[in-house]
Amino acid sequence: MNMKRRVFLKSTLAGSAVAVAVGAGLVAPRQVLAAWPKSAFEAKTVQDAMKGIFGSDLSEASGDIKIKAPDIAENGAVVPVTISTGMKAESIAIIVEKNGTPLAATFNLAANTEGYVSTRIKMGKTSDVIAVVKSGGKTYSARKEVKVTIGGCGG
Amino acid sequence: MSIKIRAKVKGDVCTVKALIKHPMETGLRKDKKTGKKIPAHFIQDVTCKHNGADVMNANWGGAVSTNPYLSFRFSGAKAGDTIALSWADNKGGSDTKEVKVK
Numbered sequence: 001m002n003m004k005r006r007v008f009l010k011s012t013l014a015g016s017a018v019a020v021a022v023g024a025g026l027v028a029p030r031q032v033l034a035a036w037p038k039s040a041f042e043a044k045t046v047q048d049a050m051k052g053i054f055g056s057d058l059s060e061a062s063g064d065i066k067i068k069a070p071d072i073a074e075n076g077a078v079v080p081v082t083i084s085t086g087m088k089a090e091s092i093a094i095i096v097e098k099n100g101t102p103l104a105a106t107f108n109l110a111a112n113t114e115g116y117v118s119t120r121i122k123m124g125k126t127s128d129v130i131a132v133v134k135s136g137g138k139t140y141s142a143r144k145e146v147k148v149t150i151g152g153c154g155g
Numbered sequence: 156m157s158i159k160i161r162a163k164v165k166g167d168v169c170t171v172k173a174l175i176k177h178p179m180e181t182g183l184r185k186d187k188k189t190g191k192k193i194p195a196h197f198i199q200d201v202t203c204k205h206n207g208a209d210v211m212n213a214n215w216g217g218a219v220s221t222n223p224y225l226s227f228r229f230s231g232a233k234a235g236d237t238i239a240l241s242w243a244d245n246k247g248g249s250d251t252k253e254v255k256v257k
Contacts, residue, residue, distance in 0.1 A: 036199045036200060036214055037214060041214070041216040041217075077220060077221065078220045078221075079220070080224075082226075096218060099218055100183065101216060101217070101218065103216055103218070104215070104216055104218035104219060105213060105214065105215045105216065105218070105219055106213065106214045107211060107212070107213045107227070108211070108212040108213070108214075109210075109211055109227075109229075110208070110209055110210045110211065110229065112210065112229050112230050112231045113210050113211055113227060113228070113229040113230075114168065114227070114228040114229060114230065116226075116227055116228045117211075117213075117225070117226070117227045118224070118225070118226035118227070119219060119220075119223060119224055119225050119226070120219070120220040120223065120224045121218050121219055121220055122181070122217075122218045122219070122220055123218075
């Protein structure tokens with residue numbers, strides 16, 4: 001009698017946990033913001049991500065873009081990245097070359113906003129971080145390698 | 156979910172620093188107990204206005220860290236001006252916070 005009760009409790013608990021997880025997945029509404037460049041963020045390669053945001057995957061290497069990021073990131077889930085440039089930047093994109101979806105973030109800057117953004121990103125493994133700056137209708141880029149000891153994407 | 160934001164002016168340049176509390180789920184992580192994928196839940200759009208005019212608009216993917224930090228600089232602000240930061244995520248959630256420039 002006691003044994004059966006134990007088994008019953010176990011099975012119902014496990015069952016309800018699965019039901020909650022499935023429910024959460026189904027309930028989640030698939031809302032897409034018009035302004036959000038979905039194709040660029042879902043692109044699997046750096047080239048496709050670049051095309052999605054800037055319309056072209058060509059960019060000129062520039063020495064006027066500084067990427068401040070650690071050489072070795074102990075925790076790939078939180079990698080502080082600061083991009084700064086002396087150029088008059090219209091937009092700045094942060095791309096992690098070896099992430100499953102390389103595009104991490106884009107920033108559109110107003111005329112009075114400086115070419116400076118700082119944020120924290122996730123990195124799956126050791127990879128180049130690419131900063132792309134759009135200035136005067138042209139795209140410029142710079143890259144820096146960040147070694148990751150513990151990945152931040154996936155369980 | 157909350158926003159912590161600070162805007163400080165030095166000379167002509169105003170530095171805005173913000174910390175948003177948000178899970179930023181990529182949609183690729185698996186729940187260790189059930190083996191099911193955790194549905195994506197991340198901020199897609201962040202806008203910052205200075206006295207009602209856009210100074211910065213960001214589009215984010217799931218690769219921005221949990222509880223995202225953001226900092227940027229712009230010119231033309233003075234103490235007492237209003238800075239408003241708002242975000243929207245892929246599940247329709249959003250939040251806005253206003254602060255005065257110090």
